[in-house]
Amino acid sequence: MEHFSDRLLNAIGRKGAPVCVGIDPVHERLPGELRRRIDGPRSALAAISEYCSTVLDAVADAVPAVKFQSACFERYRDEGVETLYSLIADASDLGLVVILDAKRGDIGISADHYAAGMFEPWVDRDELAPRLAVPDAVTINGYLGGDGIEPFCKGGRGAFVLVRTSNPGGDAIQQARLESGLSVAEHVAGVVNELAREHMGTLGYSDLGAVVGATKRDEIASLRSLMPRCIFLVPGYGAQGGGAEDVKACFNKDGRGAIITASRSVIYAYEEDDSQPWADAVAEAAQVFAGEVGEIAPV
């Protein structure tokens, strides 16, 4: 199977912008017409499912990739997981590269189980029309080291290891300073870079990438140089405060090496714009986002 990194870079080339829309749905923020149908957890999940299908349709022309926040679906237990994988199949059918933001991390044998659950096609309930409901890549927590990371980087699939997260709490651990002078995040970057060399695609990037928050502007250049052939998945753009200038340093001189993610500023765009149907507001926000990032990283 084609390398994940090649698939992602080619999709970015076709759409003209290294961007990704984060699908982080919460029932409280759905459009009124969907929210009004909710009277309990099952109807909330049904509304979220319908909402996400429409969002995927609305953004598919403008962006090469989507990232599903697994927690928003796992909140609804097994039924949420079923909905998640059905939406992953929808996104694949639309030609989108799919990243599952699940932040798993365990010792080798358990990491194997997680990777199998995520990447091996499961028996579809609708066996008459089986679809490939597996993500192209997942996010991984690297605290357990290489044997917790390697299982996710096989068979044309990819993984992004958490290196520097966009949340305020991350500093307490990720910014601790080592004897070597590096921060813990930079040390993790070195571990990721070593593993990444073993998983190179044909376009010069690894199938093993890194999560680097857009809100950490001062640290991005150092992380870029520590992981030259890793693609950065960059959350925190838009609602979390990161802007186009902040993320410039995520890209290499070839204009590649990063994919910028915006979630709430795109998928809830109708909260700020009630001049058009809600799905049109989402589609427009995705186009604007792709245009902004496309300008700083022409592909």
Add this chain to the structure above:
Amino acid sequence: MEHFSDRLLNAIGRKGAPVCVGIDPVHERLPGELRRRIDGPRSALAAISEYCSTVLDAVADAVPAVKFQSACFERYRDEGVETLYSLIADASDLGLVVILDAKRGDIGISADHYAAGMFEPWVDRDELAPRLAVPDAVTINGYLGGDGIEPFCKGGRGAFVLVRTSNPGGDAIQQARLESGLSVAEHVAGVVNELAREHMGTLGYSDLGAVVGATKRDEIASLRSLMPRCIFLVPGYGAQGGGAEDVKACFNKDGRGAIITASRSVIYAYEEDDSQPWADAVAEAAQVFAGEVGEIAPV
């Protein structure tokens, strides 16, 4: 609701040993009579479900707690998650304290979703006989800091943060040395200890504990002193190589402060002992394990 730490310590007192059986089922190692029925993923999951029910019955008299490895169930997607929570309800019905080893870790808002999914009762499919299918505590990856940990430590539930894992790969990050002289694992221990003070139970221990591998004998005393009021969840006993002497330092002078976990050496005990029905071999292994650990930490 009663504090998690009180509930766990009282259960340990009743059973007389601070031990936990890890439920990490893989279909390849099930007893022959169950394995022979497997002809695909659905029948594998059905066999695992039946096996786990029997294992829970077999160990419930000897041990106060069980720990489910979420990956072994998530491997079977939504249907595996449904099975997992059904088994969690079975274990609760047997009076066992239930730890869900899911190693989740995300930024605050997503951590809230994970905590809600795990700790809030979901609509049971069998609405005529609803059962409380929620774990008493979960394992958490602390790399994202306090806002990723706090949501799991509420409403009488508990969490164990990964501090020092039992796998070989963990050294690359957890053993890196900081300017302060501490290892990264010891630094994480300090972060956990600060948060733990805010979640104290009435018996003097926090609802926020730590995962500390039994295979890391040289580091345990230091971690014990850095987190004096945290209960250690200690995997790696038995099949992974840790023994009774290795785990002594996990306990405080009051004989409390740790719960030792064995998985494969108990749940697959019939592989070494075909002199009796397989469930009896598991029950006996659980008794032997509880006896061994009970001797070094009399309660």
